[in-house]
Amino acid sequence: MRRWPSPCAEMSHPAPSSRNSACPRERSRSIPPKTSEPLHRSGASRYERPGWSNTSSRENGTERLMKGHRRWTKDMASDSMKAKIVLLGDGGVGKTSLIRRFVVDQYSDEYITTIGTKVSKRSLSLGHPAAEVEMAMQIWDVLGQKGYSGVQETAMKGAQGVLMVYDATADESRRSLEDYWMPAVWRLAGRVPMVIAGNKSDLVSDRVWTEDYLYFLGQKYACPAILTSARTGERVEPAFKSLGEQILQAAGHPIRRIALVTPPQEPIDRLVRVTDKIMTDFCYQLGGVETGMPIVKRQLSLAGLDVRAPTDGAIRNLIERLAAVERDFKGPDEIRENRERRLGWLSGAD
Structure with a gap:
């Protein structure tokens, strides 16, 4: 079998004696030194820098956690x-x-x-x-x-x-x-x-x-x-x-609403329903339950109204008190309209 000369043999200078004197091609094949972290991790891109993630920088840690990214990051x-x-x-x-x-x-x-x-x-x-x-x-x-x-x-x-x-x-x-x-x-x-x-x-x-x-x-x-x-x-x-x-x-998953057929409920006292409508209406006028309910609680207490057994007189007192509170942020026509609507509920109007 014909022996081909080593590439290094074609070089004019003698080979050095040092162990680091391998020819350029041999040096290029030398094993790179070990690093503290592999260059290519399972599931990571070959061109990904160690410690980095391909996850969009817009995603917060919760989103990464939900997608299965368990790697710790400072944020x-x-x-x-x-x-x-x-x-x-x-x-x-x-x-x-x-x-x-x-x-x-x-x-x-x-x-x-x-x-x-x-x-x-x-x-x-x-x-x-x-x-x-x-x-x-x-x-x-x-x-x-x-x-x-x-x-x-x-x-x-x-x-x-x-x-x-x-x-x-x-x-x-x-x-x-x-x-x-x-x-x-x-x-x-x-x-x-x-x-x-x-x-x-x-x-x-x-x-x-x-x-x-x-x-x-x-x-x-x-x-x-x-x-x-x-x-x-x-x-x-x-x-x-x-x-x-x-x-x-x-988090992040759609919520499905369900409409079920429910058993008939026991008849509800009419004055309880009226009180509920007044409370909900006032909170709506103020922009929501969180804003309006603290005021409603205060006025219910001052009116002497027990939500478990409201009376006609206590509800009328509550209506007048809520109308007085509305003077701070509503005009006279709107206050009168709200008061008359609530009194209409109490008198039996839908």
């Missing part, structure tokens, strides 16, 4: 998102107490009826430990008295998550959850993330059966179902955190 530490969370359930099931326990870690045995809505706030760190997201929760406590559908529906709109609360010692509140509250929120806000809380675990007589039934509800509605106690604080934090995790996972 993930500052990611945050807001979430509107609504607590729904009959009056007296402990919604206000759960919020108070979660937000300020306090409890009171005194029962105070929620008038309209009340918004509290607390932040939680959620998500992967290496890419946590700070979620600022706006927690809406909604009046549970039946008949105030206007106030309730206004609060439900735009909800990103719902904590459904029932009294674990009262079957009626659990049935109401399935027959009234769930269909309402699915129709108005869609199938948003949901957690079912069976509250007052410290008072249940048969804990095993209660937990079994909660498990059944969780399987039925494909959501977490947690036994809680606002009095002792049992599993209150996990209930809110579980809801926050679901909201984080659902």
Whole structure:
């Protein structure tokens, strides 16, 4: 076999003795020194610089987390998102107490009826430990008295998550959850993330059966179902955190609204419906529930109106007080029109 001369043999100068004296072609084939990070990672572009990502610079850490990018970047530490969370359930099931326990870690045995809505706030760190997201929760406590559908529906709109609360010692509140509250929120806000809380675990007589039934509800509605106690604080934090995790996972996905056929509800007292219309109308005039409801609460108290059993005289007093408040931001003709419309509702006009 013919032997071809080495390319280096054609060079006129003798080969140096040093080990670094390999011919140019041989030196070009030498293995590059190892680096702290591979030049080509699995799933990365061959031309991608180490430590960089092909993800658009417009995407924040939450979006990268949702798309499966788990690599730590400094900007993930500052990611945050807001979430509107609504607590729904009959009056007296402990919604206000759960919020108070979660937000300020306090409890009171005194029962105070929620008038309209009340918004509290607390932040939680959620998500992967290496890419946590700070979620600022706006927690809406909604009046549970039946008949105030206007106030309730206004609060439900735009909800990103719902904590459904029932009294674990009262079957009626659990049935109401399935027959009234769930269909309402699915129709108005869609199938948003949901957690079912069976509250007052410290008072249940048969804990095993209660937990079994909660498990059944969780399987039925494909959501977490947690036994809680606002009095002792049992599993209150996990209930809110579980809801926050679901909201984080659902971010960016479309919400589907569902219209269900619901059982007929018990007749609602006419004066309750009138009070609901007046409260909703005033909040609408002020631009929304968050702005108008604090004023409504104050005027309800001054008028001596009990939302559970309103009277004709208390409602008239409320109408006059709201008209007086409107003098600060409305003209005389609009104030008169609003007052006459509300008095018409009280007299039976639709």
